[in-house]
Amino acid sequence: MQVTETLSEGLKRELKIVVPATELDSRLSARLEEMKGQVQLKGFRPGKVPVAHLRRIYGKSAMAEIVQNVLNETARKTLEERGERAAMQPSFDLPEDEAEAGDVLAGKKDLAYTMTYEVLPKFTLGDFRGIKVDRPVAEVTDEEVDTQVKQLANDSSEFQPKEGAAESGDRLTISYVGKIDGEPFEGGADENGLVQIGTGRFIPGFEDQLIGATVGEERVLNVTFPEEYGAKQLAGKAATFDVVVKEISAPVATTVDDEWAKKFGIESLEKLRETIREQMQGQLGQATRTKVKRQLLDALDERHTFELPPTMVEQEFQNVWNQVTQDLERAGRTFADEDTTEEAAKADYRKIAERRVRLGLVLSEIGEQANIQVTDEEVQRALVERIRQFPGQEKQVYDFYRENPEALASLRAPIFEEKVVDYLLELADVTDKTVTREELMKEDEDDAKA
Structure with a gap:
């Protein structure tokens, strides 16, 4: 195999790769020998089909499978030898001429193709130890619990x-x-x-x-x-x-007492109040977490500037943009209704996409250096939670994630991110700030609008 670099511009790479026809033919012969004991053809005893006959019948389809394997193996091996990590799956430019492609599949011609990819940028982590964070903390009051109990009683009347x-x-x-x-x-x-x-x-x-x-x-x-x-x-x-x-x-x-509480499967009114308080406190805790995480990410964003893989940014932008346009369409609104233009909105959301990609790479690097791991058990729990969101379709959802590594990785990624955030919080300079529920939740609303 011959590899020649034809482009090295920023994070973009292009390689010309030639795989000799002799190597392809050798692989094909080995594959046909495997098939010899597996296929059953009329007129031949099992295992007695001549390889030459198999080549005539299955040669091209087997070679197509071999070519695909060669592309994947060559990409992995080449990246390892060059000490590079591809930002996304490399793309391959194969021969388009039908006759040339036919000769390759027939084992008569070398496989020559171009592999194009973008590498992950190498950068130095900024100082992320001791980031100053104000942690807004709100406690659920007895009056708020009373209000929720009253609302629950009213709703269950x-x-x-x-x-x-x-x-x-x-x-x-x-x-x-x-x-x-x-x-x-x-x-x-x-x-x-x-x-x-x-x-x-x-x-x-x-x-x-x-x-x-x-x-x-x-x-x-x-x-x-x-x-x-x-x-x-x-x-x-x-x-x-x-x-x-x-x-x-x-x-x-409605008489609010122990008997009423039992309607909800809870043994007493006191236990019901405790449950309500815990649920409300959990909501406040999540809001606090969101605020703290936002401060950490802002600080990391300020500390890092480096070139980003264009394809990663474009893919992230498309994900964001599709969501934005779908939300507007569902609401029956336009960019003019949002006091902006489509061009201005695209510019703003592209900056958001760039920030997401940059922070994703930074968090990944921090996690790698800290040897932060996501266990299979944690991914399995996330998968179970995901499956529960689709009652009646459990098997289809399970099969989808089992058969799609990228989908499974999408469950692993947020777990990894939260673990890195926890790690950063251990190193941060955190100051608790007591606020009211209204203040804490209003900040969440403002962030959502932003």
């Missing part, structure tokens, strides 16, 4: 049909048709809609206009969709709803 006019807290079964400028709009109708007055789950003003309604009554409700409403075609627009009240039910007072 039973309702009984009542006579008379609807009041705040009552649940109504209604049929309705929404209209804009007198014309019904898509998704604005329901024959058996449920609405509980006072929950604020419908368009502002919708529930309040049902107070005083009685069974069988028809009402026309006048509302205005919020400016930030998800469906662009409705946002900010005035609408009417033709409503018919079909049933009115009043909530049955």
Whole structure:
């Protein structure tokens, strides 16, 4: 095999590789000898098929398989010998001429092709020890737990049909048709809609206009969709709803005690409160983790500047951009609605893609130097959690990950990243800062918008 470098520009590499026809033919002969004892052809006893006959029948298909193996083996061996790590799977430019390709598959001509790839950049890690981090910490108060218990009691209330006019807290079964400028709009109708007055789950003003309604009554409700409403075609627009009240039910007072708690599979009200507190504290802890991680990543980003593999950046950008455009399409919005242009948005998201790739390489290098490992058991747990997200399709999901190494690697990557973050936190200069729940969660909202 002959390897000649034809391009070395930045992180880009191009190699001209020639594999002698004699080597290919040798591999083909060995493969045909293996097949000799496996194939069964009419007129021949098992294991007695002449190799020459096998070559005529299976030669080209076997050689195609050999060529693919040679490409993979040569790529791996060449990178090892050159001491390089490819940023992504190398690409191969094979002979396009049909006659030439046919000669290669027939074992009559050397296999000459071009291998193109980008190498991972070599860089020196900046000083990541002692990064200063302010860790916002919020504690769940008794009042917040009380509010959650009250909300849970309200959500689990039973309702009984009542006579008379609807009041705040009552649940109504209604049929309705929404209209804009007198014309019904898509998704604005329901024959058996449920609405509980006072929950604020419908368009502002919708529930309040049902107070005083009685069974069988028809009402026309006048509302205005919020400016930030998800469906662009409705946002900010005035609408009417033709409503018919079909049933009115009043909530049955809930006694919040140990017996009520047992409805949720918990032995007592005290244990239920503890469970709620733990869940709320877990949410706050996750928000704290997000804030701390963001500070660490910002600090790492500031400390590192190096050339990035263009293909990695482009792939990451496409992933981000596809998500952005899909979200806008689902919401019925445009870039103009976001006070930007497509060109400006692309520039911003490309910077985000570059940051992600850069930080990914930095975290990988830190983890490698610290010998941080992800165990098979950890990946298996992540796979189980993933499978649970697709009830009824467990086997298909399991088979997909088992048969796709790249998909399995996508489960390993976030585990590795979180382990590196934990390692960095052990070395960081962390100062706890007590904040309220509102302050902590507002920061999360601001980050999400950013």
